[in-house]
Amino acid sequence: MTTWFAGPSVAEERAEAMRKLVPSQPETGWRHYGLLLRVVFTVLAIIAVAAAFGFFAILQLPKGLLTAALAIGASEWLIRQHRFFRTGVESALWLCGTFAFLFGLPSQGKVEALLAFAAVTALSGRRMRNAFFGVFAAILVVAYVAAKWEHTPIFAMSVAALLAISSAFALRRVWQRPSTERLFAGLALAMPVAGYLATVLMRVFRTYVMDIQVAAILGITAAILLATGILWRDRVLLIAATLSIACAAIEMRDLFAYPAEGKLIGAGIAVIAIAVTLERALRKKTRGFVVTVVATNPYDEAMQIGGILTVAPHGSAPADHAHTGPELADSASPTDKSFGGAGAGGGY
Numbered sequence: 001m002t003t004w005f006a007g008p009s010v011a012e013e014r015a016e017a018m019r020k021l022v023p024s025q026p027e028t029g030w031r032h033y034g035l036l037l038r039v040v041f042t043v044l045a046i047i048a049v050a051a052a053f054g055f056f057a058i059l060q061l062p063k064g065l066l067t068a069a070l071a072i073g074a075s076e077w078l079i080r081q082h083r084f085f086r087t088g089v090e091s092a093l094w095l096c097g098t099f100a101f102l103f104g105l106p107s108q109g110k111v112e113a114l115l116a117f118a119a120v121t122a123l124s125g126r127r128m129r130n131a132f133f134g135v136f137a138a139i140l141v142v143a144y145v146a147a148k149w150e151h152t153p154i155f156a157m158s159v160a161a162l163l164a165i166s167s168a169f170a171l172r173r174v175w176q177r178p179s180t181e182r183l184f185a186g187l188a189l190a191m192p193v194a195g196y197l198a199t200v201l202m203r204v205f206r207t208y209v210m211d212i213q214v215a216a217i218l219g220i221t222a223a224i225l226l227a228t229g230i231l232w233r234d235r236v237l238l239i240a241a242t243l244s245i246a247c248a249a250i251e252m253r254d255l256f257a258y259p260a261e262g263k264l265i266g267a268g269i270a271v272i273a274i275a276v277t278l279e280r281a282l283r284k285k286t287r288g289f290v291v292t293v294v295a296t297n298p299y300d301e302a303m304q305i306g307g308i309l310t311v312a313p314h315g316s317a318p319a320d321h322a323h324t325g326p327e328l329a330d331s332a333s334p335t336d337k338s339f340g341g342a343g344a345g346g347g348y
Contacts, residue, residue, distance in 0.1 A: 041092070122137035146202055
């Protein structure tokens with residue numbers, strides 16, 4: 001069945017995710033590359049689209065529209081004819097094509113242009129099932145809020161916190177596509193940091209003053225993420241909570257005007273206290289978060305050896321191999337086996 005936007009089905013996407021865990025699983029037919037190759041091909045695709053954009057500009061042709069048509073058309077051709085997906089080429093062509101279209105439009109330098117770039121980035125992410133594009137679109141939205149209300153950092157931080165918390169609750173649902181789950185996980189991880197960095201950039205060009213409201217929003221976000229992470233046993237939410245706590249601590253650093261040595265000593269004591277508390281609280285637990293190593297079955301090794309013996313060939317003697325070493329028959333030759341090493345005689 002041919003769809004308007006070709007791509008892996010839900011079953012094929014889940015099969016590819018399973019194949020990463022179990023390489024012996026059959027391939028789906030879609031071409032995938034590793035992270036390094038995807039980065040290389042993305043850079044090459046960006047260079048190609050930029051060259052096409054400049055070429056059409058020199059010819060005084062509608063550079064944005066032609067570049068977008070060429071890049072998106074090439075991406076769709078690779079997807080449909082050669083089954084490219086998650087190779088870095090087709091996704092970069094799609095995103096750069098939409099960006100080229102926007103760059104070709106008349107610009108008035110308004111901050112609302114960030115929303116246009118966020119929209120085309122989200123569109124590209126939806127088409128390519130690319131979680132990074134979706135997170136980048138959300139970051140552009142936070143940047144727009146920060147630029148629009150540049151004197152009120154709490155707005156940008158609030159939008160980022162709401163996106164992170166909403167993504168945390170969205171992870172509670174079991175999504176059919178792994179790419180959708182990666183999107184919400186990326187939003188939960190990136191939004192607290194992106195929101196805090198936006199507030200920092202808003203204050204960097206003027207007298208930097210600690211903002212208690214920003215720290216409070218980060219603290220509330222961290223508490224919600226930590227509670228949901230513990231309740232739902234989600235490591236992504238625990239990491240996101242840790243990042244939020246770190247950002248809040250950085251924002252409130254002026255409240256702790258102590259020498260660097262004192263801060264390091266205090267941090268070390270706090271880490272040791274947390275580790276001891278967790279070890280005592282989780283001792284002998286066998287469900288949820290555990291710290292006790294599960295005892296191994298004493299028959300595990302025997303079962304492994306039995307499996308090896310089962311698949312090993314039986315009923316055949318070892319093959320005879322021709323002797324290719326020196327002749328060791330009794331003789332007076334230097335290879336006489338009655339002599340030892342380093343000139344020692346065999347009679348001793």
